[in-house]
Amino acid sequence: MATTYDWVHKEDLRRRFFSYYGREFLEVLGIDVSEDNPLLFEVLQLFPRVFDPVMHLLMIRFLNHSLEKFWKNNFLYQPFGKGPWLCLNPACENYLQPVVTKLVIPEKGHREVPYAYLEHPQGIFECNCGFKYSRSGTYRTELDMYQFDRIESYGQLWEEKYFTCGETQRQKFQDTAFKLSCSYSWLNPRNRLRKLEAFWQSLK
Structure with missing residues (x-):
């Protein structure tokens, strides 16, 4: 009834929902079951508004079959999976290994778009x-595991290498590090990592 891209197949959902409860029962509860009702399943969307609690209860029972089961479940918000996640530091002995266990998901969104951090989450991963x-x-x-938007910190191994450079090399180091930190986002994630690998190799 839904895709991995967070799209809901509304027609399929409508058919199953009506089959589960029956149109007559839903009409008795005051639910608009007309085919052209675009608001029927808005309760599934991240809108900053209040919906009929009856619709909440109906959806919970439809999706879980039991209110008791719903309240006992511990639902965790895990937009990046369970982890551990990959270390993307070519200077680290654990490069491309799933050793990262520290993840912070800032709970902030655009003022005009409440809950934006849920629909478009940002994760900060630290090895x-x-x-x-x-x-x-x-x-x-699978390719998304190698993706990063920005390097927040290069870490001690890079810092130690930086301080062994001369003044001219340091400026080049800073320029390259900055570009790799927040540019090249248009590149294939693996190609971007290869640039980072080449940068580290050039410092040896």
Whole structure:
């Protein structure tokens, strides 16, 4: 009834919902069951408004079959999966290994778009090596595991290498590090990582 891209097949949902409860029963409860009612399943969307509690109860029972089961479930918001996640630091011995256990999801959104952080989450991932990167959006393909929007911190290994450089090299280091931190977002994630790998190799 829904896709991995968060789209709801409303026609399929409508057919199953009506089959489960029956149109007559829903009409008795005051539910508009007309085919052209676009608001029937708005309760499933992230809108900052109040909906009929009856519709909430109907959807809970329809999706879970039991109110008791619903209240006992501990639903966790995990837009990036359970983890651990990959370390994307080519200077680290655990590069591309699932060793990252620290993830922060800022709970903030646009003032005009409440709950935007739920629909378009941002995660900040930090490895024990000190490398910290951020990315937005949920994991939808295997390639997304290698994606980052910004490098928040390069970590101690990069800092140590930086301080061994001369003044001219430091300026080049800073320019390259900045570009890799927040540019090249149009690149394939693996190609962007290769640029980061090449940067580290050039410092050895």
